[in-house]
Amino acid sequence: MDVGENGGPVVELRSLSKSFTEKKTGRELEVLDHLDMEVRQGRFTCVVGPTGCGKTTLLRLIGGLEVPSSGEVRFEGRPVTGPGPQRGMVFQEYALFPWRTAVRNVTFGLSLKGIPHKEARALADEYLETVGLTGHEDLYPRELSGGMKQRVAIARTLAALPRILLMDEPFASLDAQTRNGMQEFLVDLWRRTGTSIVFVTHLVDEAVFMGQEIVGLSRRPARVVRTFENNLPYPRSRTGAEFTELRARILEYLAVEMSE
Amino acid sequence: MDVGENGGPVVELRSLSKSFTEKKTGRELEVLDHLDMEVRQGRFTCVVGPTGCGKTTLLRLIGGLEVPSSGEVRFEGRPVTGPGPQRGMVFQEYALFPWRTAVRNVTFGLSLKGIPHKEARALADEYLETVGLTGHEDLYPRELSGGMKQRVAIARTLAALPRILLMDEPFASLDAQTRNGMQEFLVDLWRRTGTSIVFVTHLVDEAVFMGQEIVGLSRRPARVVRTFENNLPYPRSRTGAEFTELRARILEYLAVEMSE
């Protein structure tokens, strides 16, 4: 697949605002403030921003798990009204069903669609193969390492045939080695499947290693500070001069924005 | 204080081995294998190594929280037989008493020594000032941010007047920004107080930013692969060429060792 190929916008956020009422104080907390953003078909988009700026909220709005206070979220041209299997979510905490084995986590979405047990199982086995987990199908989540859990979560989401993958700091609780491995794995997977991906992180390194587009958010209330294009060819090196240069540029830019 | 000033060895590990019996399988698990190491008076020593190699076990042996299977742990020339306030431990999980306010966490060790309440409180206030927490004395741990908790834990340990500080990945659960701040704070504190520090981490960056000596451990069973001297002057920059060069050198060296 040609990584450079891009379609039209798959997700459009139009003047999107979201605020929460704090339970204790009753204060209004503005998290997103008239945010505009587009995600293009088939691209790997990374969203970076400081802790607590509203990255998770943004992703949940796209996923349909939150309702906007004002503005609009559109997916493939139609307004989002709730969660659905077209928009697959991968959570930081894996969110695997602990009482189901790896393969039965993957079949969860399949059997909801009414796919018969045997067929679902065969499909699930395929997806587990895709994420390199053949041989571990019958282990329970607690028997899997962090990286393996993350792969099962991805396989489970892929099996629902989403047209976009929304990932919320999925690698945050992995140790550095495993995390690097998962980044490489995800890039590889994306290049093979061609799904659109929105990947939220607070690590600029991670964004630069994976993303074609890197959307920098401001402190809360979040606005899009700037979108960086990253045309480095895949597979990327973490130590190359261009990598280091882009990383430093983004860090600096964000730092200036932050210190305002 | 002159950072270069070094005394004799304060901790000596001689042919230290430790193995655990796994509860489920009953197998013997070798964690440390005839490890030799010295920690010199007043130095900032960092220990790096891959996940699960035995870093925590090593630190717990020095702290007297584990008993060696064979070999010896000496502190100031005398064999270690159990924990004691001379060797202060700072745990990754903060280990603050959640039912005590910040200041009462610090007075815990003081009142054990029989120091009267008022005096202990005054001393604790001083230590909290040292770690920059004046004004937050009466907050409970759950009301403090991760970085603040870590500072209280350090103040609590310092108040017991330890002759060495043993720190086990204390910054691992902090986010990147806070973590950087804490690293700077710790270096600063160490330069002001001159205590010996053994700091365990699995991030080479962190070790290079802080340590005068960086002890690299192998995979389990852990041996000392090599000790790097780091004479970069304080305060160090994270982006300088020398920093990047040393970091890359250590990473490469460890990577080679690891891949064997």
Next chain:
Amino acid sequence: MRKWKYISPLVALGLWQLLAMVGVLGRTPSPVDVAEGFYDLIVTGLPPGYYLQWHLLASLERVLVGFAFALVLAVPLGILMGWSRGFDTVMDPLVEVVRPVPPLAWLPLAVIWFGIGIFSAAFMIFLGAFFPILLNTITGVKSVDPHLVEAARTLGARRRAILLRVLTPGAMPSIITGVRIGIGIGWMTLVAAEMTGVKSGYGLGYLILTARDIARYDIVVAGMVVIGVVGFLMDRLVKYAEKRLLGWM
């Protein structure tokens, strides 16, 4: 350490016998008396011809019926209450006021409603078992990681699937704890339950009450020992089932 496991009941028995022999226990039967009571229960029966094993079986039957009703009603209700905040708000005060009423206080009504025989006994046991199962189910459902529900929703699950495939299995550990407590308390309601009258003349609680009426304290204590040991064994059984059922934990 394992061999010390049975030391405390043995030491307790020895001490008890010693105190009885020294005479400080007065009319409390000694372990030897109780052993004789056991012998009588097994050989002669109380009332004569009514043997221990049938007393035990009759009680077990009552407890199981009462417990089964509690299980079948408390789990679905608990899942609904744990899931729907509105339903919980509405039902909670009722539950909280009925809960502290002692099963024994229901005795007069139980007899009016269910007559004598297994159903009124089972009703009292039901009352004992119902609330622990209900409360644990509610807690269990509430403690299911909300991310799991959200994950299920993004995978296309709707209400029915969320209830049956996410909340129910997610609450299972807590439900099983509730079952353990519930069956224990149901069993503890036994004596009260059998005060509703037994048609068959069998039942451990009935046995204890009869023995008390005729001042056979040795048999009273023997009956208590049987209740205690069986209660202990039931608890172990549920614990064992729990281990098998919750293999994934």
Next chain:
Amino acid sequence: MRKWKYISPLVALGLWQLLAMVGVLGRTPSPVDVAEGFYDLIVTGLPPGYYLQWHLLASLERVLVGFAFALVLAVPLGILMGWSRGFDTVMDPLVEVVRPVPPLAWLPLAVIWFGIGIFSAAFMIFLGAFFPILLNTITGVKSVDPHLVEAARTLGARRRAILLRVLTPGAMPSIITGVRIGIGIGWMTLVAAEMTGVKSGYGLGYLILTARDIARYDIVVAGMVVIGVVGFLMDRLVKYAEKRLLGWM
């Protein structure tokens, strides 16, 4: 949502009255009957001259005495059992066998041991309250983060300080849960406790039994309502105390 809070008891009451008026409840008193029973209890008393408030006070006194003993014994024992594996291994089987014995089964022995009056009633309530407090204390101590104990040791704490300054406060949330359950179950043991015979002629359990003897089911239910409501209030009280005591949580 808050205004729906009292809807379920009201709806339940309405339904109950309706069913009674239609006649399907047979001898079960209707809410109006129960209200009349309340009136009688407050104005005439049962037995005549023995008013509701004194019944309530007498019961509260018994429950508090039994509960206080349970608290004072269960907490230290639980802390020791939670802390020392050996002690736990030795004591556990004894606890586990005595625990399922119904308080009511102890009735005959309670009277021999403590005579009549407050102590034998309190003993039965003690039995109800003791085990939940004990088990929760053990669980609480065992669930104290071992890092806290290690941290305390590296700060120079020895056994005494570990027990009193680390394990006890660390187990406090669980202990308080035990106290809540314990006082609830103690209260639920009330009717059984007051079957030991009362000297004063007062007590809610005694009241219910008296009313049952003379087939005043309206008063039986009125007594149950009082027990239920007071039990509910006691629970709220402990919950409130818990919030204040565990401000750090």
Next chain:
Amino acid sequence: TPGCGKKESTNVVKVGYLRSDLHQLAYYVAREKGFFTEEGLDVKEGGVFNAGPEEMSAFSAGELDMGYVGSAPAVTFAAQDMVDIQIVAQVNAAGSSIVVRSGLEAGDVSALKGRTVAVPGHSTVQDFLLRLALKEAVLEENEINIITLKPPETIAALGSGQVDAFVAWEPYPQIAVVQNAGWVLENSSEIWPHHPCCVLVVDRDFASRNPDTVRRFVAAHVKATQYINDNPLEAADMGHLFTGQDSDAVEAAMGNIEFVYKLNVEGLERYVEFLKEIGVVKVESAESFCDTLIDQQFLPREN
């Protein structure tokens, strides 16, 4: 204490009785009419009990000096050595009935064949009465289903047809009648005339230290018993107050109870013999056991 050798009688008596038991009306009458006070006694209520066994346990615990109680618990607890008491006076004789549920035709006891009959407790006087009645009707015990149920529950069970008949002490039979739940098939005096029922007992140690007190207490009891017999209408009112039961039922029940203080020694022996037969008490001979258990010296001499 006996060791002191003093025989100075106390005026204080801790007494126990059963709640709502019409048989023990004499206690209430003696108290309300001031007969105890007239005898210079300070009677303290040591305990009000739900059932006889608890009252006997209270004697075991040394909490009571004297008590009104059924002969069943008195005899069984004494035979098991759980208490050391003496029976010093009768409280009542007769006063139980066999009641059959409404709608059930029954000419006599033999009609109970195949039916469910409730007794208040295994080996109670009522249990014995039922067995006697069965013997008379030439029925084997296994030809009916005897169950144990306390009288308050029994009436509810009778009303709902759960039991076909029951044997109980007054006023429960009359309450069943008043509530239209059943009708009296036979009064216990027809089964066993003047059979003993409730008795007045004293702690043996208390009696030996305070014989005069016991004598005065018995005197008050005798006075009260006579008062009941002399003033049946007022007594019925007091019975209503004492038990809280329906006054019509109490009035009807009073007619079936013989309030007597003279001990029916022979009757008690017969009852003990029965207990011995069914293995509830293990005594050498009923006669010698009753000899030691019963002490008539406190009763007024006949003249």
